[in-house]
Amino acid sequence: MKSDKAENLENPLERNDFTIDDFHHVLREFDKAVCEANAVSQGVGVRMAEAYQGWSTYIFARICIHASIMISNVPKSRWAKRDYDFWDFASIASHVRAILEAELLFMYLSEAPDSEEAWSAKLNVMHMNDCVKRIELFTQSDNTEALEFYNEQQSIIAERLNKNPAFLSLDSGTRKRCLSGKALTIPNRDDLLIKLGKDPKSFKVMFDFLSHYTHILPMSYYKMEPNGRGTGCFNKFDFGYIIMGMLLCTESLIKCTERLVDIFPDVKRLRKGTKSKFTLGPKPTK
Template identity: 50%
Template sequence: MDIEMTPAEKIKLNQLYNASLMKFDHATCEAVAVSQSIGTQMAEAHIGHSTYIFARLCNHAISMISGVPRSRWVRADFEQWDFGSAAGHSRAILEGYLLFIYIVETPSSQEEWSTKINVMFLNDCVRRIKMMTNIGAAADFDGMEQQAEELRGRLNSNPWFQALSSQVKKRCLSGDNLMIPSRDEMLARAGWDKETFYAYWDLLSQYAHVLPISFFRMEPNGRGTGLENDTDKGYLATMLDMCADTLVSATDLMTEAFPDTATARQGLKSKFDPGPRSNRPIPPQTKRKKRR
Protein backbone atom coordinates (compact mmCIF):
# COMPACT_ATOMS: atom_id res chain seq x y z
CA MET A 1 0.00 0.00 0.00
CA ASP A 2 1.07 3.60 -0.56
CA ILE A 3 2.43 5.57 2.40
CA GLU A 4 -0.26 7.87 3.76
CA MET A 5 0.61 11.55 3.48
CA THR A 6 0.43 13.92 6.41
CA PRO A 7 -2.10 16.79 6.22
CA ALA A 8 0.75 19.21 5.49
CA GLU A 9 2.05 17.02 2.67
CA LYS A 10 -1.44 16.79 1.19
CA ILE A 11 -1.75 20.57 1.19
CA LYS A 12 1.63 20.88 -0.52
CA LEU A 13 0.67 18.31 -3.16
CA ASN A 14 -2.61 20.10 -3.76
CA GLN A 15 -0.75 23.38 -4.29
CA LEU A 16 1.70 21.63 -6.60
CA TYR A 17 -1.12 20.24 -8.71
CA ASN A 18 -2.84 23.62 -8.99
CA ALA A 19 0.43 25.31 -9.99
CA SER A 20 1.19 22.62 -12.59
CA LEU A 21 -2.32 22.91 -14.05
CA MET A 22 -1.95 26.69 -14.33
CA LYS A 23 1.46 26.28 -15.98
CA PHE A 24 0.09 23.81 -18.53
CA ASP A 25 -2.94 26.03 -19.19
CA HIS A 26 -0.61 28.95 -19.88
CA ALA A 27 1.55 26.88 -22.24
CA THR A 28 -1.46 25.44 -24.08
CA CYS A 29 -3.04 28.85 -24.60
CA GLU A 30 0.12 30.29 -26.11
CA ALA A 31 0.81 27.25 -28.29
CA VAL A 32 -2.71 27.19 -29.75
CA ALA A 33 -2.72 30.97 -30.29
CA VAL A 34 0.61 30.79 -32.15
CA SER A 35 -0.54 27.82 -34.23
CA GLN A 36 -3.69 29.65 -35.31
CA SER A 37 -1.76 32.88 -35.97
CA ILE A 38 0.46 31.27 -38.60
CA GLY A 39 -2.35 31.14 -41.14
CA THR A 40 -1.24 30.82 -44.75
CA GLN A 41 2.37 31.89 -45.14
CA MET A 42 5.20 31.05 -47.49
CA ALA A 43 7.86 28.98 -45.74
CA GLU A 44 10.62 26.49 -46.40
CA ALA A 45 9.38 22.92 -46.81
CA HIS A 46 10.72 21.74 -43.46
CA ILE A 47 9.04 24.64 -41.67
CA GLY A 48 5.76 24.02 -43.46
CA HIS A 49 5.72 20.36 -42.44
CA SER A 50 6.61 21.25 -38.85
CA THR A 51 3.45 23.36 -38.54
CA TYR A 52 1.33 20.23 -38.99
CA ILE A 53 3.18 18.42 -36.22
CA PHE A 54 2.90 21.49 -34.00
CA ALA A 55 -0.86 21.56 -34.60
CA ARG A 56 -1.08 17.93 -33.45
CA LEU A 57 0.82 18.82 -30.28
CA CYS A 58 -1.74 21.56 -29.68
CA ASN A 59 -4.65 19.16 -30.20
CA HIS A 60 -3.24 16.70 -27.70
CA ALA A 61 -2.66 19.53 -25.23
CA ILE A 62 -6.28 20.67 -25.59
CA SER A 63 -7.58 17.14 -25.09
CA MET A 64 -5.35 16.70 -22.07
CA ILE A 65 -6.34 19.92 -20.33
CA SER A 66 -9.99 19.22 -21.09
CA GLY A 67 -9.76 15.89 -19.27
CA VAL A 68 -7.84 16.68 -16.08
CA PRO A 69 -9.54 17.78 -12.84
CA ARG A 70 -10.11 21.47 -12.02
CA SER A 71 -9.60 22.59 -15.60
CA ARG A 72 -11.32 25.83 -16.56
CA TRP A 73 -11.68 24.47 -20.11
CA VAL A 74 -14.71 22.33 -19.23
CA ARG A 75 -17.71 22.46 -16.92
CA ALA A 76 -18.39 19.36 -14.86
CA ASP A 77 -20.16 18.57 -11.61
CA PHE A 78 -17.51 15.97 -10.67
CA GLU A 79 -13.73 15.42 -10.80
CA GLN A 80 -12.14 12.32 -12.33
CA TRP A 81 -8.76 11.80 -10.70
CA ASP A 82 -7.45 9.13 -13.05
CA PHE A 83 -3.91 9.40 -14.40
CA GLY A 84 -5.00 7.41 -17.43
CA SER A 85 -6.93 10.44 -18.69
CA ALA A 86 -3.63 12.25 -19.28
CA ALA A 87 -1.17 9.40 -19.90
CA GLY A 88 -1.86 8.89 -23.60
CA HIS A 89 -1.85 12.59 -24.42
CA SER A 90 1.31 13.13 -22.34
CA ARG A 91 3.09 10.39 -24.23
CA ALA A 92 1.94 11.81 -27.57
CA ILE A 93 3.22 15.28 -26.65
CA LEU A 94 6.64 13.96 -25.62
CA GLU A 95 7.16 11.73 -28.67
CA GLY A 96 5.58 14.33 -30.96
CA TYR A 97 8.07 16.91 -29.74
CA LEU A 98 10.97 14.67 -30.81
CA LEU A 99 9.49 14.43 -34.29
CA PHE A 100 8.83 18.18 -34.31
CA ILE A 101 12.42 19.19 -33.55
CA TYR A 102 13.61 16.65 -36.13
CA ILE A 103 11.51 18.18 -38.89
CA VAL A 104 11.80 21.86 -37.95
CA GLU A 105 15.61 21.68 -37.95
CA THR A 106 17.16 23.36 -40.99
CA PRO A 107 18.65 20.61 -43.22
CA SER A 108 22.24 20.85 -44.36
CA SER A 109 21.25 20.36 -48.00
CA GLN A 110 18.33 19.61 -50.28
CA GLU A 111 19.54 16.00 -50.44
CA GLU A 112 19.24 15.67 -46.66
CA TRP A 113 15.73 17.13 -46.64
CA SER A 114 14.69 14.88 -49.52
CA THR A 115 15.97 11.87 -47.57
CA LYS A 116 14.16 12.88 -44.36
CA ILE A 117 10.80 13.49 -45.99
CA ASN A 118 10.93 10.44 -48.27
CA VAL A 119 11.80 8.18 -45.32
CA MET A 120 8.74 9.57 -43.55
CA PHE A 121 6.55 9.13 -46.64
CA LEU A 122 7.74 5.53 -46.99
CA ASN A 123 7.02 4.82 -43.32
CA ASP A 124 3.50 6.21 -43.77
CA CYS A 125 2.95 4.24 -46.96
CA VAL A 126 4.09 0.93 -45.45
CA ARG A 127 1.98 1.46 -42.31
CA ARG A 128 -1.11 2.19 -44.41
CA ILE A 129 -0.56 -0.99 -46.43
CA LYS A 130 -0.22 -3.06 -43.23
CA MET A 131 -3.28 -1.44 -41.69
CA MET A 132 -5.45 -2.03 -44.77
CA THR A 133 -4.18 -5.62 -45.03
CA ASN A 134 -5.03 -6.32 -41.39
CA ILE A 135 -8.63 -5.17 -41.81
CA GLY A 136 -9.06 -7.04 -45.09
CA ALA A 137 -9.26 -3.95 -47.28
CA ALA A 138 -6.46 -4.76 -49.70
CA ALA A 139 -8.26 -3.06 -52.57
CA ASP A 140 -8.12 0.26 -50.73
CA PHE A 141 -4.33 0.53 -50.98
CA ASP A 142 -4.20 -0.12 -54.69
CA GLY A 143 -1.17 1.79 -55.99
CA MET A 144 0.48 2.22 -52.58
CA GLU A 145 2.92 -0.64 -53.15
CA GLN A 146 3.98 1.01 -56.39
CA GLN A 147 4.34 4.31 -54.52
CA ALA A 148 6.50 2.58 -51.91
CA GLU A 149 8.82 1.28 -54.62
CA GLU A 150 9.05 4.76 -56.15
CA LEU A 151 10.03 6.17 -52.75
CA ARG A 152 12.70 3.50 -52.34
CA GLY A 153 14.02 4.43 -55.77
CA ARG A 154 14.28 8.10 -54.78
CA LEU A 155 16.19 7.17 -51.64
CA ASN A 156 18.57 4.82 -53.42
CA SER A 157 19.45 7.54 -55.92
CA ASN A 158 20.09 10.12 -53.19
CA PRO A 159 23.82 10.63 -52.37
CA TRP A 160 23.03 11.80 -48.81
CA PHE A 161 21.04 8.64 -48.14
CA GLN A 162 23.74 6.44 -49.63
CA ALA A 163 26.25 7.87 -47.16
CA LEU A 164 24.28 6.44 -44.21
CA SER A 165 25.26 3.17 -42.57
CA SER A 166 23.97 -0.02 -44.18
CA GLN A 167 21.90 -0.87 -41.09
CA VAL A 168 20.14 2.51 -41.07
CA LYS A 169 19.49 2.33 -44.81
CA LYS A 170 18.02 -1.15 -44.45
CA ARG A 171 15.56 -0.01 -41.77
CA CYS A 172 14.62 3.09 -43.73
CA LEU A 173 14.00 1.14 -46.94
CA SER A 174 11.85 -1.38 -45.09
CA GLY A 175 9.59 1.45 -43.94
CA ASP A 176 10.31 0.77 -40.26
CA ASN A 177 11.98 4.13 -39.60
CA LEU A 178 9.94 7.30 -39.13
CA MET A 179 13.11 9.27 -38.46
CA ILE A 180 16.65 8.57 -39.55
CA PRO A 181 18.22 9.08 -36.09
CA SER A 182 17.37 6.68 -33.27
CA ARG A 183 15.17 7.80 -30.38
CA ASP A 184 18.22 7.98 -28.12
CA GLU A 185 19.89 10.32 -30.60
CA MET A 186 16.78 12.51 -30.68
CA LEU A 187 16.66 12.57 -26.87
CA ALA A 188 20.21 13.95 -26.90
CA ARG A 189 19.18 16.62 -29.41
CA ALA A 190 16.23 17.55 -27.21
CA GLY A 191 18.52 17.79 -24.19
CA TRP A 192 16.52 15.16 -22.30
CA ASP A 193 18.13 12.68 -19.93
CA LYS A 194 17.66 9.22 -21.42
CA GLU A 195 17.07 7.35 -18.16
CA THR A 196 14.53 9.88 -16.94
CA PHE A 197 12.68 9.88 -20.26
CA TYR A 198 12.34 6.11 -20.38
CA ALA A 199 11.20 5.98 -16.76
CA TYR A 200 8.35 8.34 -17.58
CA TRP A 201 7.75 6.64 -20.93
CA ASP A 202 7.29 3.25 -19.27
CA LEU A 203 4.90 4.71 -16.70
CA LEU A 204 2.84 6.49 -19.36
CA SER A 205 2.68 3.33 -21.47
CA GLN A 206 1.31 1.33 -18.52
CA TYR A 207 -1.60 3.76 -18.22
CA ALA A 208 -2.11 4.50 -21.91
CA HIS A 209 -2.68 0.76 -22.24
CA VAL A 210 -4.31 -1.42 -19.58
CA LEU A 211 -1.13 -2.97 -18.19
CA PRO A 212 -0.45 -4.34 -14.67
CA ILE A 213 1.12 -1.24 -13.11
CA SER A 214 -2.09 0.64 -13.83
CA PHE A 215 -4.29 -1.75 -11.86
CA PHE A 216 -2.28 -4.09 -9.58
CA ARG A 217 -2.11 -1.50 -6.79
CA MET A 218 -5.59 -0.05 -7.03
CA GLU A 219 -7.00 0.87 -3.64
CA PRO A 220 -10.65 1.04 -2.51
CA ASN A 221 -11.84 4.63 -2.84
CA GLY A 222 -8.33 5.71 -3.80
CA ARG A 223 -5.55 5.09 -6.26
CA GLY A 224 -6.77 3.99 -9.68
CA THR A 225 -10.48 4.41 -8.91
CA GLY A 226 -10.99 7.92 -10.28
CA LEU A 227 -11.66 9.34 -6.84
CA GLU A 228 -9.32 12.04 -5.52
CA ASN A 229 -6.11 10.45 -4.27
CA ASP A 230 -2.49 11.41 -3.70
CA THR A 231 -0.89 9.01 -6.21
CA ASP A 232 -2.88 10.02 -9.28
CA LYS A 233 -2.72 13.67 -8.28
CA GLY A 234 1.07 13.46 -8.04
CA TYR A 235 1.40 11.72 -11.41
CA LEU A 236 -0.91 14.26 -13.04
CA ALA A 237 1.00 17.21 -11.57
CA THR A 238 4.31 15.80 -12.81
CA MET A 239 3.13 15.28 -16.38
CA LEU A 240 1.30 18.62 -16.55
CA ASP A 241 4.55 20.28 -15.57
CA MET A 242 6.71 18.26 -17.97
CA CYS A 243 4.34 18.68 -20.90
CA ALA A 244 4.09 22.41 -20.22
CA ASP A 245 7.87 22.75 -20.56
CA THR A 246 7.73 20.70 -23.77
CA LEU A 247 5.00 22.87 -25.27
CA VAL A 248 6.88 26.04 -24.40
CA SER A 249 10.01 24.74 -26.14
CA ALA A 250 8.00 23.83 -29.25
CA THR A 251 6.26 27.21 -29.25
CA ASP A 252 9.61 28.98 -28.96
CA LEU A 253 10.81 27.20 -32.10
CA MET A 254 7.59 28.00 -33.92
CA THR A 255 7.82 31.71 -33.13
CA GLU A 256 11.45 31.68 -34.29
CA ALA A 257 10.22 30.34 -37.63
CA PHE A 258 7.29 32.80 -37.76
CA PRO A 259 8.39 35.90 -35.77
CA ASP A 260 5.12 37.75 -36.42
CA THR A 261 3.26 35.18 -34.29
CA ALA A 262 5.15 36.15 -31.12
CA THR A 263 2.56 38.81 -30.27
CA ALA A 264 -0.07 36.06 -29.98
CA ARG A 265 1.66 34.79 -26.85
CA GLN A 266 -0.36 36.49 -24.13
CA GLY A 267 -0.41 33.77 -21.51
CA LEU A 268 -3.89 32.94 -20.23
CA LYS A 269 -5.19 35.94 -22.19
CA SER A 270 -4.06 34.52 -25.56
CA LYS A 271 -6.80 34.57 -28.17
CA PHE A 272 -7.92 31.52 -30.14
CA ASP A 273 -11.08 29.68 -31.10
CA PRO A 274 -12.49 27.24 -30.15
CA GLY A 275 -11.53 27.44 -26.51
CA PRO A 276 -12.67 28.89 -23.20
CA ARG A 277 -14.95 31.89 -23.54
CA SER A 278 -12.33 34.28 -22.13
CA ASN A 279 -9.83 33.22 -24.82
CA ARG A 280 -12.06 33.71 -27.82
CA PRO A 281 -11.20 36.66 -30.07
CA ILE A 282 -13.45 39.68 -29.62
CA PRO A 283 -15.37 40.26 -32.86
CA PRO A 284 -14.97 43.73 -34.32
CA GLN A 285 -17.70 46.05 -33.09
CA THR A 286 -19.87 47.61 -35.75
CA LYS A 287 -20.41 51.31 -35.36
CA ARG A 288 -23.93 52.45 -34.78
CA LYS A 289 -25.35 54.75 -37.39
CA LYS A 290 -26.17 58.14 -36.03
CA ARG A 291 -29.79 59.16 -36.27
CA ARG A 292 -30.46 62.37 -38.08
Protein backbone atom coordinates in the same frame (compact mmCIF):
# COMPACT_ATOMS: atom_id res chain seq x y z
CA MET B 1 6.77 24.05 -3.96
CA LYS B 2 9.00 21.45 -2.39
CA SER B 3 12.02 20.52 -4.47
CA ASP B 4 12.97 17.15 -3.01
CA LYS B 5 11.79 14.49 -5.41
CA ALA B 6 10.83 11.16 -3.94
CA GLU B 7 12.89 8.28 -5.26
CA ASN B 8 10.73 5.48 -6.59
CA LEU B 9 12.19 2.64 -8.61
CA GLU B 10 8.79 1.56 -9.96
CA ASN B 11 7.32 4.89 -10.88
CA PRO B 12 9.23 7.93 -12.19
CA LEU B 13 6.18 10.16 -11.68
CA GLU B 14 5.49 9.30 -8.06
CA ARG B 15 5.61 12.32 -5.75
CA ASN B 16 3.77 12.56 -2.44
CA ASP B 17 4.92 16.04 -1.42
CA PHE B 18 2.60 18.18 -3.56
CA THR B 19 -0.03 20.45 -2.00
CA ILE B 20 -3.29 21.69 -3.51
CA ASP B 21 -1.61 25.09 -3.92
CA ASP B 22 1.11 23.39 -5.95
CA PHE B 23 -1.58 21.81 -8.11
CA HIS B 24 -3.27 25.12 -8.89
CA HIS B 25 0.08 26.78 -9.65
CA VAL B 26 1.11 23.99 -12.04
CA LEU B 27 -2.33 24.03 -13.69
CA ARG B 28 -2.07 27.80 -14.27
CA GLU B 29 1.35 27.42 -15.90
CA PHE B 30 0.13 24.55 -18.06
CA ASP B 31 -2.93 26.61 -19.03
CA LYS B 32 -0.66 29.47 -20.15
CA ALA B 33 1.48 27.12 -22.22
CA VAL B 34 -1.53 25.49 -23.91
CA CYS B 35 -3.12 28.87 -24.69
CA GLU B 36 0.07 30.29 -26.18
CA ALA B 37 0.71 27.17 -28.25
CA ASN B 38 -2.80 27.28 -29.71
CA ALA B 39 -2.58 31.01 -30.39
CA VAL B 40 0.70 30.85 -32.31
CA SER B 41 -0.36 27.70 -34.15
CA GLN B 42 -3.52 29.37 -35.41
CA GLY B 43 -1.60 32.59 -36.01
CA VAL B 44 0.70 30.87 -38.49
CA GLY B 45 -2.36 29.96 -40.55
CA VAL B 46 -1.90 29.21 -44.24
CA ARG B 47 1.12 30.94 -45.75
CA MET B 48 4.03 30.37 -48.08
CA ALA B 49 6.91 28.69 -46.27
CA GLU B 50 9.78 26.30 -46.77
CA ALA B 51 8.71 22.66 -46.96
CA TYR B 52 10.31 21.73 -43.63
CA GLN B 53 8.52 24.64 -41.97
CA GLY B 54 5.16 23.66 -43.42
CA TRP B 55 5.47 20.02 -42.34
CA SER B 56 6.50 21.15 -38.87
CA THR B 57 3.26 23.09 -38.44
CA TYR B 58 1.28 19.85 -38.88
CA ILE B 59 3.14 18.22 -36.00
CA PHE B 60 2.73 21.34 -33.87
CA ALA B 61 -1.01 21.41 -34.58
CA ARG B 62 -1.31 17.80 -33.37
CA ILE B 63 0.63 18.70 -30.23
CA CYS B 64 -1.90 21.48 -29.61
CA ILE B 65 -4.78 19.03 -30.07
CA HIS B 66 -3.38 16.64 -27.47
CA ALA B 67 -2.57 19.50 -25.09
CA SER B 68 -6.11 20.89 -25.41
CA ILE B 69 -7.71 17.50 -24.75
CA MET B 70 -5.34 16.90 -21.86
CA ILE B 71 -6.07 20.17 -20.07
CA SER B 72 -9.80 19.61 -20.61
CA ASN B 73 -9.42 16.34 -18.68
CA VAL B 74 -7.47 17.83 -15.78
CA PRO B 75 -9.59 18.31 -12.62
CA LYS B 76 -10.39 21.97 -11.76
CA SER B 77 -9.55 23.06 -15.33
CA ARG B 78 -11.48 26.01 -16.75
CA TRP B 79 -11.41 24.24 -20.12
CA ALA B 80 -14.34 21.97 -19.29
CA LYS B 81 -17.52 22.18 -17.22
CA ARG B 82 -18.25 19.13 -15.09
CA ASP B 83 -20.28 18.16 -12.05
CA TYR B 84 -17.39 16.27 -10.45
CA ASP B 85 -13.60 15.92 -10.63
CA PHE B 86 -12.13 12.68 -11.95
CA TRP B 87 -8.73 11.98 -10.41
CA ASP B 88 -7.37 9.12 -12.50
CA PHE B 89 -4.05 9.50 -14.26
CA ALA B 90 -5.36 7.52 -17.24
CA SER B 91 -7.40 10.60 -18.21
CA ILE B 92 -4.20 12.39 -19.29
CA ALA B 93 -1.48 9.70 -19.59
CA SER B 94 -1.94 9.03 -23.31
CA HIS B 95 -1.74 12.76 -24.06
CA VAL B 96 1.38 13.22 -21.92
CA ARG B 97 3.00 10.39 -23.85
CA ALA B 98 1.91 11.78 -27.21
CA ILE B 99 3.24 15.27 -26.43
CA LEU B 100 6.62 14.04 -25.17
CA GLU B 101 7.00 11.82 -28.23
CA ALA B 102 5.81 14.49 -30.67
CA GLU B 103 8.30 17.00 -29.26
CA LEU B 104 11.10 14.83 -30.66
CA LEU B 105 9.50 14.64 -34.11
CA PHE B 106 8.69 18.35 -34.17
CA MET B 107 12.20 19.41 -33.21
CA TYR B 108 13.62 17.01 -35.80
CA LEU B 109 11.43 18.19 -38.68
CA SER B 110 11.61 21.89 -37.81
CA GLU B 111 15.40 22.01 -37.95
CA ALA B 112 16.64 23.79 -41.07
CA PRO B 113 18.10 21.12 -43.39
CA ASP B 114 21.66 21.31 -44.69
CA SER B 115 20.51 20.80 -48.28
CA GLU B 116 17.52 19.95 -50.46
CA GLU B 117 18.79 16.37 -50.61
CA ALA B 118 18.95 16.16 -46.81
CA TRP B 119 15.37 17.39 -46.51
CA SER B 120 14.18 15.03 -49.24
CA ALA B 121 15.77 12.12 -47.37
CA LYS B 122 14.01 13.13 -44.14
CA LEU B 123 10.66 13.50 -45.87
CA ASN B 124 10.83 10.28 -47.85
CA VAL B 125 11.87 8.25 -44.81
CA MET B 126 8.73 9.56 -43.12
CA HIS B 127 6.72 8.74 -46.27
CA MET B 128 8.14 5.21 -46.26
CA ASN B 129 7.15 4.70 -42.63
CA ASP B 130 3.61 5.86 -43.37
CA CYS B 131 3.40 3.74 -46.51
CA VAL B 132 4.53 0.55 -44.77
CA LYS B 133 2.07 1.14 -41.91
CA ARG B 134 -0.73 1.46 -44.45
CA ILE B 135 0.39 -1.72 -46.21
CA GLU B 136 0.26 -3.54 -42.87
CA LEU B 137 -3.23 -2.15 -42.30
CA PHE B 138 -4.61 -3.08 -45.71
CA THR B 139 -2.94 -6.50 -45.69
CA GLN B 140 -5.38 -7.39 -42.91
CA SER B 141 -8.37 -6.19 -44.95
CA ASP B 142 -9.97 -7.11 -48.25
CA ASN B 143 -9.06 -3.79 -49.87
CA THR B 144 -6.74 -5.18 -52.54
CA GLU B 145 -6.92 -1.97 -54.58
CA ALA B 146 -5.49 0.10 -51.72
CA LEU B 147 -2.88 -2.55 -51.00
CA GLU B 148 -1.74 -2.56 -54.62
CA PHE B 149 -1.52 1.24 -54.62
CA TYR B 150 0.65 1.43 -51.50
CA ASN B 151 2.91 -1.40 -52.64
CA GLU B 152 3.54 0.64 -55.76
CA GLN B 153 4.18 3.76 -53.67
CA GLN B 154 6.65 1.84 -51.53
CA SER B 155 8.71 1.04 -54.62
CA ILE B 156 8.60 4.66 -55.79
CA ILE B 157 9.74 5.99 -52.41
CA ALA B 158 12.52 3.40 -52.19
CA GLU B 159 13.75 4.45 -55.63
CA ARG B 160 13.81 8.11 -54.57
CA LEU B 161 15.84 7.29 -51.47
CA ASN B 162 18.28 5.06 -53.32
CA LYS B 163 19.04 7.93 -55.71
CA ASN B 164 19.44 10.52 -52.94
CA PRO B 165 23.10 11.42 -52.20
CA ALA B 166 22.29 12.45 -48.62
CA PHE B 167 20.55 9.15 -47.96
CA LEU B 168 23.31 7.13 -49.62
CA SER B 169 25.86 8.82 -47.34
CA LEU B 170 24.25 7.15 -44.30
CA ASP B 171 25.64 3.92 -42.89
CA SER B 172 24.21 0.69 -44.28
CA GLY B 173 22.36 -0.19 -41.07
CA THR B 174 20.52 3.13 -41.02
CA ARG B 175 19.64 2.85 -44.71
CA LYS B 176 18.28 -0.66 -44.21
CA ARG B 177 16.18 0.44 -41.22
CA CYS B 178 14.76 3.39 -43.14
CA LEU B 179 14.01 1.42 -46.30
CA SER B 180 12.15 -1.19 -44.26
CA GLY B 181 9.71 1.50 -43.11
CA LYS B 182 10.48 0.84 -39.45
CA ALA B 183 11.93 4.31 -38.95
CA LEU B 184 9.91 7.51 -38.75
CA THR B 185 13.10 9.55 -38.40
CA ILE B 186 16.60 8.93 -39.73
CA PRO B 187 18.27 9.16 -36.29
CA ASN B 188 16.92 6.73 -33.71
CA ARG B 189 15.07 7.97 -30.64
CA ASP B 190 18.13 7.92 -28.40
CA ASP B 191 20.06 10.13 -30.82
CA LEU B 192 17.17 12.59 -31.01
CA LEU B 193 16.97 12.71 -27.21
CA ILE B 194 20.70 13.27 -26.78
CA LYS B 195 20.60 16.11 -29.31
CA LEU B 196 17.89 17.78 -27.21
CA GLY B 197 19.89 17.29 -24.01
CA LYS B 198 17.60 14.58 -22.65
CA ASP B 199 18.64 11.30 -21.04
CA PRO B 200 17.48 8.32 -23.17
CA LYS B 201 17.29 5.94 -20.20
CA SER B 202 15.08 8.30 -18.17
CA PHE B 203 12.88 8.94 -21.19
CA LYS B 204 12.38 5.22 -21.79
CA VAL B 205 11.40 4.62 -18.16
CA MET B 206 8.95 7.52 -18.33
CA PHE B 207 7.53 6.45 -21.70
CA ASP B 208 7.06 2.85 -20.60
CA PHE B 209 5.30 3.94 -17.42
CA LEU B 210 2.95 6.19 -19.39
CA SER B 211 2.21 3.25 -21.69
CA HIS B 212 0.82 1.26 -18.74
CA TYR B 213 -1.86 3.94 -18.33
CA THR B 214 -2.36 4.51 -22.05
CA HIS B 215 -3.22 0.83 -22.34
CA ILE B 216 -4.73 -1.27 -19.56
CA LEU B 217 -1.55 -2.97 -18.37
CA PRO B 218 -0.88 -4.44 -14.90
CA MET B 219 0.86 -1.42 -13.42
CA SER B 220 -2.33 0.60 -13.92
CA TYR B 221 -4.51 -1.75 -11.87
CA TYR B 222 -2.39 -3.92 -9.55
CA LYS B 223 -2.47 -1.30 -6.77
CA MET B 224 -6.07 -0.15 -7.09
CA GLU B 225 -7.74 0.77 -3.80
CA PRO B 226 -11.47 0.97 -2.97
CA ASN B 227 -12.57 4.62 -3.39
CA GLY B 228 -8.96 5.61 -3.96
CA ARG B 229 -6.05 4.89 -6.25
CA GLY B 230 -7.11 3.87 -9.74
CA THR B 231 -10.83 4.56 -9.28
CA GLY B 232 -11.19 8.24 -10.21
CA CYS B 233 -11.67 9.27 -6.59
CA PHE B 234 -9.18 11.76 -5.17
CA ASN B 235 -5.97 10.11 -3.94
CA LYS B 236 -2.41 11.27 -3.41
CA PHE B 237 -0.96 8.97 -6.08
CA ASP B 238 -3.04 10.07 -9.08
CA PHE B 239 -2.93 13.64 -7.73
CA GLY B 240 0.87 13.55 -7.93
CA TYR B 241 0.93 11.82 -11.31
CA ILE B 242 -1.36 14.45 -12.82
CA ILE B 243 0.83 17.27 -11.51
CA MET B 244 3.99 15.63 -12.84
CA GLY B 245 2.31 15.07 -16.21
CA MET B 246 1.42 18.76 -16.43
CA LEU B 247 4.95 19.79 -15.48
CA LEU B 248 6.47 17.63 -18.21
CA CYS B 249 4.05 18.86 -20.86
CA THR B 250 4.40 22.51 -19.87
CA GLU B 251 8.13 22.24 -20.48
CA SER B 252 7.62 20.50 -23.84
CA LEU B 253 4.98 22.99 -24.99
CA ILE B 254 7.13 25.99 -24.12
CA LYS B 255 10.12 24.60 -26.03
CA CYS B 256 8.04 23.71 -29.08
CA THR B 257 6.26 27.07 -29.06
CA GLU B 258 9.59 28.87 -28.90
CA ARG B 259 10.83 26.87 -31.89
CA LEU B 260 7.70 27.74 -33.89
CA VAL B 261 8.14 31.41 -33.01
CA ASP B 262 11.75 31.21 -34.19
CA ILE B 263 10.45 29.95 -37.54
CA PHE B 264 7.58 32.47 -37.78
CA PRO B 265 8.67 35.50 -35.68
CA ASP B 266 5.53 37.53 -36.44
CA VAL B 267 3.39 35.25 -34.22
CA LYS B 268 5.42 36.07 -31.11
CA ARG B 269 2.99 38.92 -30.35
CA LEU B 270 0.20 36.35 -29.89
CA ARG B 271 1.84 34.84 -26.80
CA LYS B 272 -0.15 36.41 -23.97
CA GLY B 273 -0.51 33.57 -21.49
CA THR B 274 -4.15 32.83 -20.65
CA LYS B 275 -5.05 36.10 -22.39
CA SER B 276 -4.02 34.59 -25.73
CA LYS B 277 -6.78 34.54 -28.33
CA PHE B 278 -7.64 31.44 -30.36
CA THR B 279 -10.67 29.39 -31.37
CA LEU B 280 -11.85 26.12 -29.78
CA GLY B 281 -10.87 27.01 -26.25
CA PRO B 282 -12.04 28.95 -23.20
CA LYS B 283 -12.41 32.71 -23.32
CA PRO B 284 -9.18 34.65 -22.69
CA THR B 285 -8.74 35.72 -19.08
CA LYS B 286 -8.92 39.41 -18.28
